Amino acid sequence: MFIITLLKITSILLAIVGATFAIPIAVAVYCGEFAVLPSFIIPMAVSFVMVIAVNLPTKKIKYNMNTRQTFLIVALVWIIASLMGSIPMYYCGAFDSYIDALFESVSGFTTTGSTVLSNVDVVPRSVNMWRCITHWLGGMGIVTLTVALLPLLGVGGFQLIKAETTGPEKGKVTARITTTAKVLWIIYTGLTLIETVALKIAGMDFIDALSHGFATLGTGGFSTRSASIGAYNSVAIDVIITVFMFLAGINFSLYFYLINRDIKEIKDNSEFKFYVGIVVFFILAVTISLVKTYGSFATALRYGSFQVVSLISTTGFATADFMDWPATTQFWLFLLFFIGGSSGSTSGGVKVVRWVILGKQVNNETKKMLHPHGVFSIRLNNKVGRKDIVFNVAAFISLYFILVVITTFVGCLGNLDLHSAFTGALSMVGNVGPGFNLLGPSANYGFLPVFVKLWYCFAMLAGRLELYTMIIFFMPSYWKK
Amino acid sequence: MRIVIVGAGFTGVQLAKLLINEKNQVAVIDNDENIIRHASNQLDCIVMCADGNSLDTLEEVGIAKADALVCVTSSDEINMITCSLVDAVYPDILKIARVRNYAYYVNTASAEKKHSNNFGGKRRPLYGINYMIHPDVEAADAIVQAVENGAVGNVLSFDNSEYVIARFTVEEGSVLDETALKDIRSKTDVKFLVCYVEQNGDTSLPSGGTLINAGNTLGVLLSKDDISKVLDLCGSKQKEIRKIALIGAGRIGTIIAEKLIQPQKNGLGRLLSFASKRSQDFVIIDTDDELTKAAAEKFPEARILRADASDEAFLREEGIVDFDLAICATHNHEMNMVLAAYLESLGVGQSISLVSSAAFGEIATKLGIDVPVPLRDAVVDSIMSHLRGKSVKEIHTVTNGELEVVECEITSNSKVNGKALREISNPGTFLVLMIKKSGIDTYQIVDGNTKIYAGDHVVLITEAANSKKILSHFSGSNE
Numbered sequence: 001m002f003i004i005t006l007l008k009i010t011s012i013l014l015a016i017v018g019a020t021f022a023i024p025i026a027v028a029v030y031c032g033e034f035a036v037l038p039s040f041i042i043p044m045a046v047s048f049v050m051v052i053a054v055n056l057p058t059k060k061i062k063y064n065m066n067t068r069q070t071f072l073i074v075a076l077v078w079i080i081a082s083l084m085g086s087i088p089m090y091y092c093g094a095f096d097s098y099i100d101a102l103f104e105s106v107s108g109f110t111t112t113g114s115t116v117l118s119n120v121d122v123v124p125r126s127v128n129m130w131r132c133i134t135h136w137l138g139g140m141g142i143v144t145l146t147v148a149l150l151p152l153l154g155v156g157g158f159q160l161i162k163a164e165t166t167g168p169e170k171g172k173v174t175a176r177i178t179t180t181a182k183v184l185w186i187i188y189t190g191l192t193l194i195e196t197v198a199l200k201i202a203g204m205d206f207i208d209a210l211s212h213g214f215a216t217l218g219t220g221g222f223s224t225r226s227a228s229i230g231a232y233n234s235v236a237i238d239v240i241i242t243v244f245m246f247l248a249g250i251n252f253s254l255y256f257y258l259i260n261r262d263i264k265e266i267k268d269n270s271e272f273k274f275y276v277g278i279v280v281f282f283i284l285a286v287t288i289s290l291v292k293t294y295g296s297f298a299t300a301l302r303y304g305s306f307q308v309v310s311l312i313s314t315t316g317f318a319t320a321d322f323m324d325w326p327a328t329t330q331f332w333l334f335l336l337f338f339i340g341g342s343s344g345s346t347s348g349g350v351k352v353v354r355w356v357i358l359g360k361q362v363n364n365e366t367k368k369m370l371h372p373h374g375v376f377s378i379r380l381n382n383k384v385g386r387k388d389i390v391f392n393v394a395a396f397i398s399l400y401f402i403l404v405v406i407t408t409f410v411g412c413l414g415n416l417d418l419h420s421a422f423t424g425a426l427s428m429v430g431n432v433g434p435g436f437n438l439l440g441p442s443a444n445y446g447f448l449p450v451f452v453k454l455w456y457c458f459a460m461l462a463g464r465l466e467l468y469t470m471i472i473f474f475m476p477s478y479w480k481k
Numbered sequence: 482m483r484i485v486i487v488g489a490g491f492t493g494v495q496l497a498k499l500l501i502n503e504k505n506q507v508a509v510i511d512n513d514e515n516i517i518r519h520a521s522n523q524l525d526c527i528v529m530c531a532d533g534n535s536l537d538t539l540e541e542v543g544i545a546k547a548d549a550l551v552c553v554t555s556s557d558e559i560n561m562i563t564c565s566l567v568d569a570v571y572p573d574i575l576k577i578a579r580v581r582n583y584a585y586y587v588n589t590a591s592a593e594k595k596h597s598n599n600f601g602g603k604r605r606p607l608y609g610i611n612y613m614i615h616p617d618v619e620a621a622d623a624i625v626q627a628v629e630n631g632a633v634g635n636v637l638s639f640d641n642s643e644y645v646i647a648r649f650t651v652e653e654g655s656v657l658d659e660t661a662l663k664d665i666r667s668k669t670d671v672k673f674l675v676c677y678v679e680q681n682g683d684t685s686l687p688s689g690g691t692l693i694n695a696g697n698t699l700g701v702l703l704s705k706d707d708i709s710k711v712l713d714l715c716g717s718k719q720k721e722i723r724k725i726a727l728i729g730a731g732r733i734g735t736i737i738a739e740k741l742i743q744p745q746k747n748g749l750g751r752l753l754s755f756a757s758k759r760s761q762d763f764v765i766i767d768t769d770d771e772l773t774k775a776a777a778e779k780f781p782e783a784r785i786l787r788a789d790a791s792d793e794a795f796l797r798e799e800g801i802v803d804f805d806l807a808i809c810a811t812h813n814h815e816m817n818m819v820l821a822a823y824l825e826s827l828g829v830g831q832s833i834s835l836v837s838s839a840a841f842g843e844i845a846t847k848l849g850i851d852v853p854v855p856l857r858d859a860v861v862d863s864i865m866s867h868l869r870g871k872s873v874k875e876i877h878t879v880t881n882g883e884l885e886v887v888e889c890e891i892t893s894n895s896k897v898n899g900k901a902l903r904e905i906s907n908p909g910t911f912l913v914l915m916i917k918k919s920g921i922d923t924y925q926i927v928d929g930n931t932k933i934y935a936g937d938h939v940v941l942i943t944e945a946a947n948s949k950k951i952l953s954h955f956s957g958s959n960e
Contacts, residue, residue, distance in 0.1 A: 373798075375773040
């Protein structure tokens with residue numbers, strides 16, 4: 001009875017998403033936004049009723065699913081969560097159409113952070129808070145949260161989490177998957193709270209600080225201000241958010257190793273070393289190219305480093321409009337759209353580790369030219385990697401860019417210029433947020449035709465779930481009995 | 482010393498021969514009648530045809546009074562359980578088992594270091610076996626030893642000691658040219674001792690007045706690490722071995738590579754070593770697909786090549802012909818010899834080859850191979866060295882048997898007890914080289930002021946003809 005398992009799991013997940021409505025409800029009560037209360041309370045109540053209605057009578061039926069079904073569950077969970085998240089957004093009245101609200105919700109859960117709103121400041125604070133919470137839930141993963149909170153998924157839980165987490169190699173840092181999920185969520189929550197406190201001290205009010213904490217750690221990019229972080233015009237806030245965007249782009253397992261004083265594991269992590277190296281290099285390159293624009297190195301560093309970290313971690317916050325920056329700066333930033341953060345982090349994109357593996361393979365092929373009889377292997381994290389990892393990565397990257405190409409085409413069909421369409425596609429599939437030109441940091445996605453928005457929703461979900469979980473349903477072999 | 486050997490195959494017999502030569506009481510057990518008959522023809526000791534893993538049999542040949550048990554039958558299991566069995570009844574006997582299956586093998590020495598609290602302390606040794614001997618490990622160790630000695634033949638090493646006796650030829654223009662031995666200390670502060678001097682074909686024990694001339698060959702006792710320094714003194718530059726080709730990525734090859742490959746420096750260190758061209762170049766060659774892949778994963782610092790090492794086109798393509806050293810360590814021992822000779826003929830600087838026995842080693846030397854390492858003898862040597870740890874006297878002969886290096890223990894009724902070396906010296910007849918103070922495990926190089934006491938172990942070099950007399954003079958017994 002797979003349908004019952006499916007119902008049970010999705011209802012539980014929805015109830016957990018529903019439970020997080022408590023935060024925007026509290027904000028709404030605090031700020032006196034009583035008009036939006038029903039749009040939060042009703043879906044919350046419905047999700048609670050549903051979870052009871054589904055689970056009580058079927059208490060004795062055990063969870064039962066095969067690999068094929070785990071993909072279906074995870075994909076459905078993300079779609080249903082996005083639909084549910086769009087309800088309060090639609091009913092608060094800030095969005096022109098339901099499709100806009102859905103786009104905003106998908107953009108939230110997938111931690112993309114592209115908005116259709118031209119003026120965020122008029123949106124009720126509770127809804128703004130909810131937009132940021134979607135980032136936070138989607139960042140570490142809704143399924144991971146469920147497994148962390150409810151160990152009932154058991155062994156199947158690892159299968160589910162594997163369909164949701166990012167990176168070519170999915171492991172557990174502790175022996176039990178529920179403990180791993182818990183550890184990751186505790187680290188995640190801890191970092192969020194630290195950032196919230198830091199932002200509060202730096203001058204934000206508490207609700208804004210918490211919202212931005214959620215949006216940063218999820219590497220989302222929604223802000224409660226139209227001008228994004230630039231609206232605060234504070235060096236301290238810029239620095240705090242830069243640091244936490246950087247931290248959110250690191251594999252969260254490494255924090256676990258750090259807590260356990262397992263420094264060797266961190267030192268040996270190839271991806272971490274490259275991630276740090278790439279960030280440092282791009283910050284320098286961008287800063288140098290900006291010195292003329294801003295007149296001083298320090299100012300250039302402030303805006304440059306913020307934008308670099310914002311793009312590599314696929315957050316998409318802005319403190320300045322990079323469309324006004326010189327072409328060389330734009331070139332460096334454009335490159336960042338291709339890289340993405342680390343595997344096992346909340347960021348999107350191709351992920352540093354995949355490029356590292358491809359780079360090592362290129363290196364091996366070059367050596368093979370010099371030594372035709374040579375035998376070479378790929379080492380990751382100072383260990384021998386899985387033997388087929390290069391094929392896995394090559395297939396992923398091909399699929400990734402096929403999706404980017406199709407998304408670019410859809411953008412062009414929607415009358416975008418090629419530059420906007422291509423960077424928009426990279427931004428959607430990589431869950432970055434802003435693109436270039438028409439989709440730049442100061443623009444929004446509201447003007448796009450409906451079919452482009454719907455396709456972008458799909459592209460964002462596919463990008464967040466690392467392609468296979470979404471795309472597998474389009475493969476004939478999936479449906480073969 | 483009484484030693485029981487179970488298994489009278491090649492190793493057992495070889496071992497028994499050496500032990501009998503060194504005046505130990507040996508008993509050999511084997512359950513194969515033919516083998517025992519063959520062994521009894523060669524050995525002057527107790528030989529018994531029975532199952533070695535029976536306590537009754539062992540007791541019959543006197544295990545109760547024995548100092549050591551060596552199990553070298555063809556069966557790993559028999560070797561191991563026999564040791565365990567004896568360990569249960571006679572825990573004080575030194576037990577050595579040969580193991581060929583690598584899955585059973587525990588490197589007892591390194592395990593002891595790692596778990597020093599539990600191992601060999603209050604608790605019993607692993608499986609009741611003090612030393613496990615694996616032929617591949619021993620052969621690999623011997624090869625590594627040879628490489629560390631600079632892959633020059635004629636290096637005499639001592640067990641449990643960093644010191645070796647190596648031969649050096651003094652070149653024209655060396656600082657040592659026309660120097661009397663007593664003045665040598667003023668030329669250098671490297672610690673070494675000249676053991677013998679070869680002049681115009683004559684070998685003699687030196688005294689302080691001996692004058693060194695260019696063209697002389699010196700036997701020098703020194704620490705392994707100082708070989709290159711002394712070579713410097715002698716005016717000849719040792720070519721540093723940087724480029725090593727290892728043929729054979731099997732188990733022996735893997736163990737060799739593990740020990741010889743220098744860990745990669747990171748960052749700046751790598752750049753610096755790259756710039757100075759002093760970095761090691763290690764190449765492993767094998768024809769086997771699986772073995773090369775495993776090696777590539779295991780040794781990222783080395784270059785792994787899958788090819789036939791006898792293919793000249795391949796060797797030239799990869800530049801192997803310019804290498805400093807070739808180590809042939811495949812499981813085909815005849816091939817190793819041929820290959821090593823072939824590689825040297827192509828221009829490889831030096832070669833080490835794994836061969837099956839000492840007899841083949843001689844052929845290998847004739848083929849021009851610098852260091853042949855005989856597999857079977859490596860096992861025997863290793864067992865001997867473990868037994869010597871117990872107190873078998875070691876005898877080395879140098880320069881075609883004219884001189885002997887012997888070790889003896891000073892007893893309380895010895896004539897030299899309590900005297901400084903200066904007082905007992907007799908230039909030209911013997912020379913004390915090293916001393917191991919009682920209670921200390923390492924050797925030291927001596928000088929004239931070193932005093933000898935009962936319980937010390939002394940290593941000395943003498944003329945072979947006088948060695949017995951000198952030995953009794955030192956040890957105090959009339960043996």
